[in-house]
Amino acid sequence: MIGNKLRLNSVLTLLLLLLVSGGLSASVSQKSVKEIVKSMTLEQKAQLVIGTGMYFPLPDSIREKMPPMFGGGLDTSTPYGKMVEKIRGYLPGTAGVTAEYPGLGVTSQTLADGPAGLRISPTRPGETDTYYCTAFPIATVMASSWDTELVESVGKAMGIEVLEYGADVLLAPALNIQRDPLCGRNFEYYSEDPLLSGKMAAAMVNGIQSNGVGTSIKHFVVNNQETNRMSVDVIVSERALREIYLKGFKIAVQESQPWTVMSSYNKVNGVYTSESHDLLTKILRNDWGFEGYVMTDWGGGSDVVAQMVAGNDMIQPGSPETIKTLIEAVESGKLDESVLDTNVERILNIMVKTPRFKGTKISNSPDLKAHAQVTRQAATDGMVLLENNGALPFSKSIKNVAAFGNASYDFISGGTGSGDVNEAYTVSLLEGLQNAGYKTYGELKTTYETYMEEASKVQDKSKNFIAALMGGKIPVEEMAFDASIAEEMAAKADIALITIGRNAGEGGDREAVEGDFYLNKNEKDLIKKVTEAFHAKGKKAVVILNVGGVVETASWSNIPDAVLCAWQPGQEGGNSVVDVLSGKVNPSGKLAQTFPVKYEDGSSSDNFPGEAIKVEGAEDNTADQSGFSMMRRVPWEVVYEEDIYVGYRYFNTFDVPVAYEFGYGKSYSTFEYSNLKLSDKNFDEKITVSIDVKNTGDVAGKEVVQVYASAPGKSLEKPEEELVAFGKTALLEPGKSATLSFDIDAALLASFDEASTSWITEAGDYIIKVGASSKDIKAKATFSVAKDITVQKVSKAMVPERDFEKMHR
Numbered sequence: 001m002i003g004n005k006l007r008l009n010s011v012l013t014l015l016l017l018l019l020v021s022g023g024l025s026a027s028v029s030q031k032s033v034k035e036i037v038k039s040m041t042l043e044q045k046a047q048l049v050i051g052t053g054m055y056f057p058l059p060d061s062i063r064e065k066m067p068p069m070f071g072g073g074l075d076t077s078t079p080y081g082k083m084v085e086k087i088r089g090y091l092p093g094t095a096g097v098t099a100e101y102p103g104l105g106v107t108s109q110t111l112a113d114g115p116a117g118l119r120i121s122p123t124r125p126g127e128t129d130t131y132y133c134t135a136f137p138i139a140t141v142m143a144s145s146w147d148t149e150l151v152e153s154v155g156k157a158m159g160i161e162v163l164e165y166g167a168d169v170l171l172a173p174a175l176n177i178q179r180d181p182l183c184g185r186n187f188e189y190y191s192e193d194p195l196l197s198g199k200m201a202a203a204m205v206n207g208i209q210s211n212g213v214g215t216s217i218k219h220f221v222v223n224n225q226e227t228n229r230m231s232v233d234v235i236v237s238e239r240a241l242r243e244i245y246l247k248g249f250k251i252a253v254q255e256s257q258p259w260t261v262m263s264s265y266n267k268v269n270g271v272y273t274s275e276s277h278d279l280l281t282k283i284l285r286n287d288w289g290f291e292g293y294v295m296t297d298w299g300g301g302s303d304v305v306a307q308m309v310a311g312n313d314m315i316q317p318g319s320p321e322t323i324k325t326l327i328e329a330v331e332s333g334k335l336d337e338s339v340l341d342t343n344v345e346r347i348l349n350i351m352v353k354t355p356r357f358k359g360t361k362i363s364n365s366p367d368l369k370a371h372a373q374v375t376r377q378a379a380t381d382g383m384v385l386l387e388n389n390g391a392l393p394f395s396k397s398i399k400n401v402a403a404f405g406n407a408s409y410d411f412i413s414g415g416t417g418s419g420d421v422n423e424a425y426t427v428s429l430l431e432g433l434q435n436a437g438y439k440t441y442g443e444l445k446t447t448y449e450t451y452m453e454e455a456s457k458v459q460d461k462s463k464n465f466i467a468a469l470m471g472g473k474i475p476v477e478e479m480a481f482d483a484s485i486a487e488e489m490a491a492k493a494d495i496a497l498i499t500i501g502r503n504a505g506e507g508g509d510r511e512a513v514e515g516d517f518y519l520n521k522n523e524k525d526l527i528k529k530v531t532e533a534f535h536a537k538g539k540k541a542v543v544i545l546n547v548g549g550v551v552e553t554a555s556w557s558n559i560p561d562a563v564l565c566a567w568q569p570g571q572e573g574g575n576s577v578v579d580v581l582s583g584k585v586n587p588s589g590k591l592a593q594t595f596p597v598k599y600e601d602g603s604s605s606d607n608f609p610g611e612a613i614k615v616e617g618a619e620d621n622t623a624d625q626s627g628f629s630m631m632r633r634v635p636w637e638v639v640y641e642e643d644i645y646v647g648y649r650y651f652n653t654f655d656v657p658v659a660y661e662f663g664y665g666k667s668y669s670t671f672e673y674s675n676l677k678l679s680d681k682n683f684d685e686k687i688t689v690s691i692d693v694k695n696t697g698d699v700a701g702k703e704v705v706q707v708y709a710s711a712p713g714k715s716l717e718k719p720e721e722e723l724v725a726f727g728k729t730a731l732l733e734p735g736k737s738a739t740l741s742f743d744i745d746a747a748l749l750a751s752f753d754e755a756s757t758s759w760i761t762e763a764g765d766y767i768i769k770v771g772a773s774s775k776d777i778k779a780k781a782t783f784s785v786a787k788d789i790t791v792q793k794v795s796k797a798m799v800p801e802r803d804f805e806k807m808h809r
């Protein structure tokens with residue numbers, strides 16, 4: 001007893017000293033963390049590793065009826081209940097809070113979504129102050145910029161809001177691979193390519209964490225669909241897992257050391273990721289050197305003991321029952337307390353870095369005006385000009401613009417679900433045009449607004465339950481279009497804009513149907529009739545895609561005079577789009593994913609979203625697919641038969657025609673590539689590739705330069721080419737050149753060899769292809785590797801339980 005007290009006193013003195021001295025050197029804080037762990041009771045440890053529930057600011061009478069995980073049934077007469085009640089007030093609308101024990105120096109951590117900006121409640125009961133956050137461009141826009149510096153600067157601004165509103169960890173970035181165009185959460189993810197995804201995520205983490213707040217890279221790993229996300233078992237080869245799905249996370253961990261990692265909902269090769277020791281300990285910590293803590297996704301996994309043992313240190317959002325289960329597990333000897341101590345220690349090692357622990361004062365008033373400028377500019381760099389027959393940029397004579405399509409008036413800044421930001425406003429395309437001084441048409445606005453208001457009253461929102469619940473925007477269908485409106489406008493306006501909108505997000509995948517992946521009849525009619533009417537008057541029509549993921553374009557993209565993929569570009573959307581249309585900004589975005597001709601053309605389409613599986617001996621529950629797919633736990637399996645042939649790795653290798661290839665995007669300028677040089681013909685530790693890029697057009701612009709490698713693929717089969725490096729020029733004035741150079745080391749060329757569990761760069765001849773896209777290769781050069789190089793031997797881990805068909809060349 002006396003011993004305990006003494007220990008407690010020394011912990012307190014130590015903490016006091018550290019706080020007074022205003023800094024925590026790593027070694028001292030680690031020592032104090034160990035002391036804190038020693039001074040905690042089993043109950044406190046269990047309460048720390050299990051979150052305190054997801055708290056929605058609801059009337060008490062409603063919350064009482066919610067399950068414990070969502071804040072119901074909290075006994076506020078106990079010390080724990082009192083503490084939880086208090087910390088829930090720290091940041092209303094946050095996704096999770098961890099327990100605090102002021103007497104021990106343990107402060108609470110506030111964990112808040114999400115990838116496109118901080119997600120908190122914008123208003124608080126009884127207050128007139130508002131707490132809006134900036135809706136930055138979605139991750140897909142960021143990846144389309146191919147600009148790590150830009151992404152880091154967006155992360156910096158986002159992190160300031162995290163800090164100033166009092167959160168400790170932002171639950172972002174999300175970097176799952178865009179395996180299939182129909183994944184509902186693709187907007188939160190970067191790309192179909194792991195190198196691009198990893199570099200983007202690392203830049204974002206570095207930007208956010210430069211403010212002294214943390215991140216949680218998610219969803220680790222292979223969370224490529226929403227359908228049955230809590231029970232789906234992904235069967236995937238070790239090689240595809242390492243090369244495609246894990247690689248981006250590895251880059252992010254090693255190049256930015258995120259404070260935390262969020263495990264995903266799904267299983268991989270039979271095991272929940274949050275219960276996988278292979279994934280969270282062997283791979284993440286031993287192979288890669290991750291130093292922070294791992295938390296579950298909200299409600300993920302099923303066995304808290306397995307989670308602790310696996311190295312999943314924190315359960316979110318957590319419930320009192322799980323705390324009880326954990327305590328009993330230790331008491332009964334099912335879980336060794338030393339395992340729990342390690343989990344606690346990892347959480348505390350991050351805690352000592354948090355703003356709350358350091359007592360950082362918060363302003364609650366980040367500079368939202370400055371951040372509006374950040375998002376406005378960043379979005380323009382991620383827009384992709386898909387087609388342009390001289391319609392863009394607007395010529396000087398264009399003054400009057402007719403805007404068609406619902407989304408012109410109700411612009412979509414970002415996707416739905418936990419990745420949806422509560423921003424103060426979204427600039428519509430119409431407002432963007434007006435802000436830039438263009439004349440628009442009140443009668444069109446009235447027609448659209450009246451139609452949308454009526455249509456939303458009868459809209460079926462059941463499919464988008466989560467979006468509706470979380471206040472997301474669910475666009476209504478385009479109206480049946482009357483050609484006479486187009487003719488009337490063509491007589492008056494100088495140009496037509498037609499915005500096609502789509503939204504999706506957490507809680508559901510998209511469908512390969514009209515009105516979703518495919519444009520529906522009304523949308524196609526709209527494009528056709530408006531273009532015809534404007535062409536009849538010698539005027540042009542431009543389509544703007546305000547979408548969170550890929551849509552079909554091949555059947556209609558040659559009708560209008562230009563197509564701009566604006567994605568969902570954040571709250572300044574309308575201004576950003578008009579900056580590009582007007583030529584104030586020259587578009588420089590390139591696709592970070594392939595646009596297939598038809599949905600079925602993609603390599604994953606036969607295996608998306610998988611199928612129900614019959615569990616032997618169990619009652620057949622495969623037939624019942626009722627209920628809410630996002631939450632139910634029916635046995636479900638998806639087999640990644642396409643293996644490593646994801647996205648362009650498939651389309652380019654098997655010569656499947658596409659609408660727009662990976663890396664594609666036009667500019668208002670033209671660029672010439674010349675003088676490709678390799679530092680050597682024979683590979684030693686690395687090869688340096690350099691190339692000159694010259695702006696040969698009439699306007700200033702930036703060019704994304706992509707470096708692909710074709711490997712010999714002798715004993716290790718390889719895709720036709722793989723991205724190994726990329727860069728972007730600064731703004732080049734007409735006639736100006738820049739030299740870009742890239743270091744290619746053996747790791748960038750390596751493949752994962754399942755037999756030896758190692759990364760190997762095969763001996764043989766390699767071709768370096770430098771291009772403006774994955775197909776538009778401008779220059780090639782070769783070098784050779786004399787003998788096989790073993791880059792790294794890693795843990796044998798996550799092996800599929802059975803063999804399955806895999807795609808081969």
Ligand code: BGC
Nearest residue numbers: 095113114171218297298418
């Ligand atoms: C999502 C996560 C999110 C968490 C907390 C989950 O449903 O999958 O991405 O961070 O909720 O809101």
